[in-house]
Amino acid sequence: MGNSHSHASAPGLDMHRAPRPLALPRKRSQAFSTLTLGCAPTPYAPSLPSYREYPIREDASVSDREEKRSFDPPPLYALSTTPDLLEDGAAVAYKAFLKHCPQYQLTWILDALRRSDFARLDRSGETYVDYMGGSLYPESLIRVHAGFLTRSILGNTHSVSNSSRLSAACATEARQAVLAFFRAPPGYTVVFTANATGALKLVGEAFPFTDGSSYVLGADSHNSVHGIRKFATARGAGVHYIESTPHGGVDVSEAQAVLTQHRPRGNRAPCLFALTGQSNISNAKNPLSLIEFAASQGYSTLLDAAALAPSSVISLTDTPVDAMAVSFYKMFGFPTGVGALVVKESFLARLERPWFAGGTVDVVQAPGTIVTLTSELHERFEDGTINYLNLPAITDGLRFLSAYLPFLPLRLSSLTRHLITSLSELRHDTTGAPVVQILSRQPSKVVRSVGEQSDSGSVVALLFLFPSGQMIPNSFVEYAAQQHNISLRTGCMCNPGGAAALLGLRQAMSDLPCDATLRAFEQRMGRELGVVRISLGLASDFRDVWRVIEFAKLMATDIARSALWEEWLGDKTGVAL
Template sequence: MGNSHSHSSRKPSHAGLDLHHAHATPVLHRKRSAALSALTLGLSSYHPQELSFREDSSSSSVSDRDEKRSFDPPPVYALSTTPDIPENAALLAYKAFLKEYPQYQLTWILDALRRTDFARLDRNGEAYVDYMGGSLYPESLIQVHASFLQRSILGNTHSVSNSSRLSAACADEARRAVLEFFRAPPGYTVVFTANASGALKLVGESFPFAAGSTYVLGADSHNSVHGIRQFATARGAQVAYIESTDEGGMDVAEAKAVLRQHRPRTGGRASSASAPSLFALTGQSNISNAKNPLSLIQYATSQGFCTLLDAAALAPTSVISLTDTPVDAMAVSFYKMFGFPTGVGALVAKESFLASLERPWFAGGTVDVVQAPGGIVTMAADMHERFEDGTINYLNLPAITDGLRFLSAYLPFLPLRLSSLTRHLITSLSELRHDSTDTPVVQILSRRPTKDVKTIGEQSDTGSVVSLLFLSPSGQMLPNSFVEYAASTHNVSLRTGCMCNPGGAAALLGLRGAMAQLPADATLRAFEACMGRELGVVRLSLGLASDFRDVWRLVEFAKLLGCERARTALWDKWLEDRTGVAL
């Protein structure tokens, strides 16, 4: 039930993927090495040492190796299909890129995926670089799900009809898929929510904060993590921040010091029991590109904290094992992982942790018996049901199962691929100069990767986010709204602003002092007026479908803003469109 997807839904042209069955694996219609043939949906079967890049030891010439390497036919995926990008320039740039990052070719399976499930990017000539905002959905996942819905009858799970039982079976299958994907040991369950923010709110509103409790979090965190402090302070708890470094993230030694300073009391003369305290860790910043070490989870646990991991930015491109990092609760959004569906996230949590939470209300689906009128309430027997208010998104849950199995096949390749692309993007942008003054075109603010990932399955030390400012020839910041306008006219999908991460943005922009002085009635407009400029950054983020062409198009776009004539024309058009708007 829930995994009998029709074989007829698969189209022959999508040779890079077979998702017509819930137990499907990628089907590759080209010759593969013995190591690559070990590809399965379980990441534990990977042996990265077998896939590390090695120079060809054959008698072929150096030029032959540069042209061909390990697969046939030669790579053509760097060639642009859009009229405004000359193919010869893209190809020359790609060859130079491969000489610097030859291990990139080990990820050719993602190029096959780009030509099938994400071909619409090149048909439209679009450089999509907002994966941190939302991943792009693979076309085959939509086809599989649509086919399943067309032939199935699904009903509300709060019933016992055949259609309802099918929905319930699909929901159970999706829960198992989530637990398997994150390698959760026994004792974990999955609560489906609207998104990661909904998952974080469930913990915040239900955690038994009290006088003597402390909520510890990093300054470089999403607003949904900051928002939990409202629940903490309302119950008399203290809030303690771990300051961000200049490049985002947190210093491990400082984080441990804050945790030690605020660790829960463990009894003694003053108290017979400790007040529950919570530590929320951002796995990866959505603006600074910093990855925080998950070992802090174990350290916080040793200090007596309950632990919460915001993995919304981390999960799409990094392996997370709840066996290795047994956090009490973790929040994710599935659209950030594989693009579809939106409106579904999850709180993956220990049942023992959920049992300690105190929900402030009950709703349909969360209860077994309600006395009305009266005050008796008996909560649902299954722990996850106590936290799923109303009817879950049962029509979309089968797509979660297929999406996770899809991502499992490609996730091991992403750190190597995205690390190479991110490092090349940062280097290329940093080298750009204005043609009129020879001053830098951009200022990179986010954390730069330092680890040279060379093997399949190896994890990177940062994400694949580049936060920056575009500069005028005089060195002043170009308004982000202008950059966003210019990008849209050149089919570049990026994002500007503070990314719902005020602490991370303040650290990158050097505004921590100004942030500390904000008045209680502060508004963004007033803050920007005080600073004399727009606040925020330009964020470029790579993901599942990213390839060299996207980076090349980004660099070509940045070159335009370094060209006096092109930038002036864009600026005049932007001003014309903003007539009457105060700059």
């Protein structure tokens, strides 16, 4: 037989034995009410019993007072980042920045958030500019979640015990929170996965590709999107790429032409179009209108929103894609190991899984061949036991992010434009040659008000250059940044098509031998491949950008750069690289 599921015994339904009396719930939003400074969170289904309905002792009045003290967030002050809070040199730069970008001050609430929930950044002196790799978690989210785990007893959802009922309620509430956050209309459900990659793999392995099918995708996509082509070709489908522009992303007319050329015909073999909402290397945002166009041509549609969701509003009501993949750690930092496929139930029902597992079935004949899948569609795709201990943090994290999301496009686009302008103006002190080469797409739209969306992300992909104009090795840049407490990333960012477009290596990419390795490719090109990526996010402020610019000025100074170079060569890692 298969597993016994607790979803049929959710809170409020009859049990085989009566549960213990439940105390009145403590509203979860109290932990965030001061933190959000009155910003209304995304509404979640009010009729759903809160998973905060847990048993407590009758003598818990003292512990309740202690709990309130421990969960009240630090006081917030409605102050923008001001010169007196900045280190020497930054104050003058900040004043000049505000003259060109006065609207930045409208995002003061994020400065308050930086002091309350991300104070560890300033205590440690670390400049974190790798939000595309992973967002930083707010400290209050960890406190709230740790407190809930400390007080609660959670069990495997594949049972009907009280602890399992509580876990099932957490999972149900988290699903509804995800649907509400992305403004999903009726007909959508949520499949929890390990990450966005896991969500994309679910679609790839179960999509009914066949002879005559097409899989269309952009070259500027993550490897997890490229990987679906293995499932497509194994079933006889054709794989067709939309080339990247020199600065990343797709050209709309070219994309429409490729989609039209390879659309379903004749026997109507199922075709899939995968769109990258925002590139993790080129900073390009692709127009979501391409999803509607592809659907009109008969395609099923898949949106990789891993890089888009952390700082952009996504409405599935406005853009009813068949399936969308996200990772929550990229949105609000915690927890890692949980992602989601937000998907139409009608699309999910058409997928054909190549196997079954614990949690996905109702009856299994053993020995034999009979398998009856569970009646719940989303459970058919959640192999084994879901990450039930961390799902409550998804609900709280989405509520947290919903309060600050309207401010992020204005703030991040302002900082990104300033960073690009400042770096582009830097010159070497010996030759006057540029210090950096900006490769990624630059914002063309000036965001001026809260709630307005930007036309690009907050990623800057670049190369550092020697005074001669040759590329400085990325491994040296990474070493030098580490010495100055700057967390950035170098490489191809698991996006070979986007990297090849930015670096002008599309022809070299097409000429790769079948047994190619990165080392051989680099030896052939005579240099390290990849870029330096600086990405901003939820907790970024002017100080972070200023420190990156100051670091770049060091690279422009021959004496300072040479000293770092000698240190790097003397380091064992430097010699090996």
